[in-house]
Amino acid sequence: MTKISKIEIILNYHAGNGHAKRTCNKVTDFLNQISLDYEIHPTKKDGDGVRIAKELANKHEQNIRIVVIGGDGTLNQCVNGVKESSFPDTPLGYIPGGSGNDFNRGIKLAIKDPVILMQAILSLEQPRKIDVGKAVGSNFSHYFINNIGIGFDASTVYYTNHSSRKEFLNKLQMGTLAYLTNLLKAIKRQPAFKLDVDYGPQKKHFDSAYIVVATNHPYFGGGFAIDPTATPFNHHLNLVVVRKITGLTFAKLLTKLVTDGSHLQDKNVWHIERTNFTLHNTPKQFGQMDGEELDKHEFDLHFKVDQHPFWLPVKE
Numbered sequence: 605m606t607k608i609s610k611i612e613i614i615l616n617y618h619a620g621n622g623h624a625k626r627t628c629n630k631v632t633d634f635l636n637q638i639s640l641d642y643e644i645h646p647t648k649k650d651g652d653g654v655r656i657a658k659e660l661a662n663k664h665e666q667n668i669r670i671v672v673i674g675g676d677g678t679l680n681q682c683v684n685g686v687k688e689s690s691f692p693d694t695p696l697g698y699i700p701g702g703s704g705n706d707f708n709r710g711i712k713l714a715i716k717d718p719v720i721l722m723q724a725i726l727s728l729e730q731p732r733k734i735d736v737g738k739a740v741g742s743n744f745s746h747y748f749i750n751n752i753g754i755g756f757d758a759s760t761v762y763y764t765n766h767s768s769r770k771e772f773l774n775k776l777q778m779g780t781l782a783y784l785t786n787l788l789k790a791i792k793r794q795p796a797f798k799l800d801v802d803y804g805p806q807k808k809h810f811d812s813a814y815i816v817v818a819t820n821h822p823y824f825g826g827g828f829a830i831d832p833t834a835t836p837f838n839h840h841l842n843l844v845v846v847r848k849i850t851g852l853t854f855a856k857l858l859t860k861l862v863t864d865g866s867h868l869q870d871k872n873v874w875h876i877e878r879t880n881f882t883l884h885n886t887p888k889q890f891g892q893m894d895g896e897e898l899d900k901h902e903f904d905l906h907f908k909v910d911q912h913p914f915w916l917p918v919k920e
């Protein structure tokens with residue numbers, strides 16, 4: 605059995621409006637009880653997750669485990685930091701503490717209690733490889749754990765992050781509601797746009813794309829299953845494109861999405877599952893990556909599936 609001498613905790617105190625901090629306190633109380641050495645590396649500003657994870661991976665210390673406590677955005681940064689390091693296959697442990705936590709939903713992480721999860725992380729002999737996506741364009745090269753969206757869902761992320769109600773609703777543990785209320789704003793403001801998809805020998809053009817999500821697993825926006833058929837264990841990414849629809853047609857589609865996932869069969873929805881594909885939209889649209897804003901761009905991105913080892917007790 606591997607002797608673990610220290611836990612390096614990368615913590616985003618701000619994630620989940622204090623949820624990550626409370627989660628970390630429970631974990632460190634437990635580590636104190638079992639007299640296991642640990643160090644907390646707090647993220648102090650945006651981008652710190654990348655820097656800290658890269659530094660820790662570059663130390664290449666044996667017998668330590670790096671454990672991220674935060675939300676999807678923090679885990680995204682840490683995966684990117686490790687991938688940028690000299691040891692890109694350094695495994696990461698993860699204890700969710702965000703508001704949306706779509707990654708742990710997507711990998712079907714059954715353990716909710718942070719202390720039991722920490723115990724499981726300590727008892728694993730081998731890390732588990734889980735799919736992650738990679739998107740590359742000019743001046744853009746990032747791994748993502750959940751999804752990259754262009755258009756409607758990205759505008760929803762933008763309006764949610766800039767909404768004064770987000771913090772209030774997060775405090776009430778109602779992050780999903782914060783997202784939902786901003787859907788209405790996005791419905792009013794998001795225009796249709798042109799999209800070209802290149803997938804192997806085939807190409808597809810959309811004159812009026814509205815929702816475009818390249819996804820590693822079913823969920824976005826704190827639990828909405830945009831593609832219930834996606835799984836982070838099949839070495840594929842899924843792509844969902846919804847054409848611009850309005851009024852009752854949109855409401856019906858949304859109802860199908862939140863109830864039984866039958867929206868995928870709707871004539872306004874197109875989806876594929878591939879190891880790689882390319883997306884180009886025009887004109888500029890909002891983008892989101894793992895719930896973080898990417899601002900407005902004419903994206904020209906090549907997507908491919910990759911994998912990363914995680915200290916997580918998950919099965920396919």
Ligand SMILES: Nc1ncnc2c1ncn2[C@@H]1O[C@H](COP(=O)(O)OP(=O)(O)OP(=O)(O)O)[C@@H](O)[C@H]1O
Pocket residue numbers: 616617618619620621647648649650651652674675676677678679701702703704705706779894895896
């Ligand atoms: N000390 C800090 N102060 C302010 N922002 C920070 C700090 N540390 C990290 N951040 C930023 O906080 C943002 C949100 O983090 P994260 O996504 O982990 O939490 P969340 O939004 O609550 O959870 P989720 O994505 O699961 O809904 C990230 O963009 C990250 O860069």
